[in-house]
Structures are given as C-alpha cells and as structure tokens.
Amino acid sequence: MTLEQLEERMMALKETIEERVAALEGAVEALRKQQPHHQDSVASNAEEMILGTEYPLVLSIPPAKAHRVQGRIRSISRGPQDLALTDEEWAMFAEGEDHGS
Amino acid sequence: MEVDWYQIVQDATLFQGDILLHCPVFVIAAELSWPQSSNAPLEVDIKDLDLIVMTQTCDLQNNKVEDVLLAQMVAWPQVVSAEVQKGNPSVQSRNFRKQLVEGNIPGFSLLHKREEEPSLPWSVVDFHRLFTLPKAFLSRFAASLGPRLRLRSPYREHLAQAFARYFMRVGLPHDARTFEKEGDVKP
Numbered sequence: 411m412t413l414e415q416l417e418e419r420m421m422a423l424k425e426t427i428e429e430r431v432a433a434l435e436g437a438v439e440a441l442r443k444q445q446p447h448h449q450d451s452v453a454s455n456a457e458e459m460i461l462g463t464e465y466p467l468v469l470s471i472p473p474a475k476a477h478r479v480q481g482r483i484r485s486i487s488r489g490p491q492d493l494a495l496t497d498e499e500w501a502m503f504a505e506g507e508d509h510g511s
Numbered sequence: 512m513e514v515d516w517y518q519i520v521q522d523a524t525l526f527q528g529d530i531l532l533h534c535p536v537f538v539i540a541a542e543l544s545w546p547q548s549s550n551a552p553l554e555v556d557i558k559d560l561d562l563i564v565m566t567q568t569c570d571l572q573n574n575k576v577e578d579v580l581l582a583q584m585v586a587w588p589q590v591v592s593a594e595v596q597k598g599n600p601s602v603q604s605r606n607f608r609k610q611l612v613e614g615n616i617p618g619f620s621l622l623h624k625r626e627e628e629p630s631l632p633w634s635v636v637d638f639h640r641l642f643t644l645p646k647a648f649l650s651r652f653a654a655s656l657g658p659r660l661r662l663r664s665p666y667r668e669h670l671a672q673a674f675a676r677y678f679m680r681v682g683l684p685h686d687a688r689t690f691e692k693e694g695d696v697k698p
Contacts, residue, residue: 492593494639
C-alpha cells in the first residue's frame, strides 16, 4: 500500500466516523426530547386532578411483613345481643326525660 | 300500608345495606401478646353475629376494597331482654323508642321489621360494634345464605348517613346545655 493510498483510506475512515458521531448525536437529542415530554405529561395529569373527585386509584401498599401461624378455635358462640351503651347513658333515657341526643 | 325497606337477593354480590345473618367473625384472644413464636397456635374465638354491610356499594362493585366493613345488628326483642336482664329498664321506655325512630341516639340506627320471608324483626344497627372480613370470604358466605335481605334506596343511604354522623361527631369539653334554662327569656 502506497502512502497516497493510506492517506485516502484514513480520510475515508475519518468521514465515516464523523457521519456516525453526527447520527448518534441526533439520536441522543431525540431521546432527550422524549424524556422531558413524558415527565411533563405525568405532571400535567396530576395537576388536572380535581379535588374531591373520585378517580380509579387504589393505593396498593403491601404489608411490611406477613406472618402465617397455626390457629386454634377456642370457642364458637353467639355474639352479644345488648346495646353498647354505658349505665350513665342508659340513665339519660329514663321515661319522661326530655333527652335530645 | 305495605312497607318494604328491603329487596330480596340470592347471589354473591355485596351492596351497602346487605344483611348477613349468623355471620362468623374471627376474634383473636384479648390477652394475646405479640410477637409470638412461629409454632405457637393462635387462639381464635368465633362470634356468630347478625351483620350489615357498611362499605359503600361503589367501592365493592369496583373492587376498590379487599375487606368489607360490617356493623352488628341486633333484633329488638333480644335487645330488650338483654338490657332488662342487665338492669336497664329504660330500654322499655317509649322515650327510648322515640329517640331511636328519630335517629337521635348516636351510634344506633333502626331497621324496619319485615313480616314476609325472609323475615326480620325490628332491629337496631350498633355502630359501636364494627368488624371487617375479607370480601372474597364474605361473597362466598353471602351466596351460601339463600334468599337474603338488602336495604333499598333511600333507606340504605339513611343508614350510611347515620353512620357518618356517628363517626364524625365531636364531643365538646363544655357544651351549651345551660342554654336550656338560661335561654328562657321573656320577650
């Protein structure tokens, strides 16, 4: 290979590298443009949410730790059939007493 | 006058105001300490309770919840019997019934009786006694019950409103009760 041929080969390689670098820079720039656009759309969706309006959003946070243990049934019984009022509260409902709440 | 607060359903769907009689509630022992060693059996008491669904229908239908909030309801004859036995004769007073009808007792809501099958005596929902059960479990249980009662609208919303009023109430350290006497001014 002559010196002239070598110079031609080097020039061709340089041009190829420059073309590839230019193409890569273009691709990187295009990707950068897409990235902020995505973040903006999320932010604007959040800003568009109306307070007090229901959205199909359910927070699903798994429990920090789950324990699975063996159980033993100690008793089966009918639940209480009284009302959960204290004696003091019952005293307020004596016949004839005008009690508002 | 025909009064029907209820519709009859016979499937696995769950709505606010669904009545589930003899539903098991699994209660851990009050004296349980934690943590337990992994091989120690956990003691559970099973309470057989009459319950009414309090979770909103839209949350149930749209799968927004995995657990269902339930309130205990008790048949009025049982309430009277239990309270008289405890020494609370006021339960038999007309005044107490009037306050229940008017919804003036926080923590309680009256349910109308139903004569036809499936029947229901006059009953009181007690918001002091709340429970949660997994929705999938409760759906299967509901489906196993056969014909059951579901509160119609607007009675369902009336129940929800009573619960909301109970839950949002604020107790004042000093109320304005003296106004009953001091407000009696001559014009």
